[in-house]
Amino acid sequence: VLVSSNKIIDSCEHGIQILQRSKCMVIGNIITASALSGIDVTSSSDPKVESNTIERVIGAGICIHDGGKGHYQLNCIKGTLKAGIVVRKASEAHLTENTLIDGKATGVYVYDGAK
Numbered sequence: 001v002l003v004s005s006n007k008i009i010d011s012c013e014h015g016i017q018i019l020q021r022s023k024c025m026v027i028g029n030i031i032t033a034s035a036l037s038g039i040d041v042t043s044s045s046d047p048k049v050e051s052n053t054i055e056r057v058i059g060a061g062i063c064i065h066d067g068g069k070g071h072y073q074l075n076c077i078k079g080t081l082k083a084g085i086v087v088r089k090a091s092e093a094h095l096t097e098n099t100l101i102d103g104k105a106t107g108v109y110v111y112d113g114a115k
Contacts, residue, residue, distance in 0.1 A: 001022065001024040001025070002024065002025050002027070003016060003024060003025070003026045003027070003029065004025070004026075004027045004028050004029065005027075005028045005029065006029045006030070007029070007030045007032075008029065008030070008031045008032070008034070009031075009032045009033060010032070010033045010034075011031075011033075011034040011035060011036075012035050013034070013035060013036050014034060014036045014037050014038070014039070014040040014059075015029075015031030015034040015037070015038045015039060015054070015057065016029065016031065016038070016039045016040070017039075017040045017042075018039070018040065018041045018042070018045045018047050018068075019040075019041075019042045019043040019045055020043050020044075020045065021043060021044045021045055021046075022045040022046075022047060023045070023046050023047065024045075024047050024048075025047065025048045025050075026039060026047055026048070026049045026050070026052060027048070027049075027050050027051055027052070028050075028051050028052065029052045029053075030052070030053045030055075031052065031053070031054045031055070031057065032054075032055045032056060032057075033055070033056050033057065034057040034058065034059070035057075035058050035059075036057070036058065036059040037057060037059040037060045037061070037062065037063040037086075038052075038054035038057045038059075038060070038061045038062060038077070038080075039052065039054065039061070039062045039063070040063050040065075041062070041063070041064045041065070041068035041069075041070055041091075042064075042065050042066040042067070042068045043066055043067060043068070044067040044068070044069065045068050045069065045070065046068075046069040046070050047070045047071075048070065048071050048073075049062065049070060049071070049072045049073075049075060050071075050072075050073045050074050050075065051073075051074045051075065052075045052076075053075075053076045053077075053078070054075065054076070054077045054078070054080070055077075055078045055079055056078070056079045056080075057080050057081070058081050058082070059080075059081070059082050060080060060082045060083050060084065060085065060086040060109075061075075061077035061080045061083075061084045061085060061100070061103075062075065062077065062084070062085045062086070063085075063086045063088070064085075064086065064087045064088065064091045064092075064093045064114075065086070065087075065088035065090075065091055066088070066090065066091070067090050067091060068091045068092075068093070069091065069092045069093065070093055070094070071093075071094045071096075072085065072093060072094065072095050072096070072098060073094075073095075073096045073097050073098065074096075074097050074098065075098045075099070076098070076099045076101070077098065077099070077100045077101070077103070078100075078101045078102055078103075079101070079102045079103065079104075080103045080104065080105070081104050081105065082104075082105050083103070083105045083106040083107065083108065083109040084098075084100035084103045084105075084106070084107045084108060085098065085100070085107070085108045085109070086108075086109045086111075087108075087109070087110045087111065087114040088111045088114060089111045089112060089113030089114055090113055090114070091114050091115070092114070092115040093114070093115075095108065
């Protein structure tokens with residue numbers, strides 16, 4: 001599955017949620033003002049998340065949890081109220097060349113037990 005070049009504005013939950021072992025590609029989307037995370041990755045999903053812009057979300061810009069994995073590159077995360085990127089325990093993420101600007105909390109938060 002390819003999720004590409006979408007504009008997601010004022011979502012009542014996550015901008016994009018990836019779950020149940022998905023191996024999708026999320027590329028070049030603009031996510032603005034989501035009530036939860038901009039991109040939420042869970043349940044052993046292993047996506048490629050690249051060149052997305054995430055702005056003014058209430059939760060984390062990108063949240064990887066409950067065994068989520070993936071490669072996260074060249075994303076621009078601006079003005080989040082929580083951490084720009086969160087990697088929770090039992091999750092594994094490769095983070096490269098992401099830009100985090102004007103967040104109100106930690107830029108990248110890696111929990112004990114995350115890889």
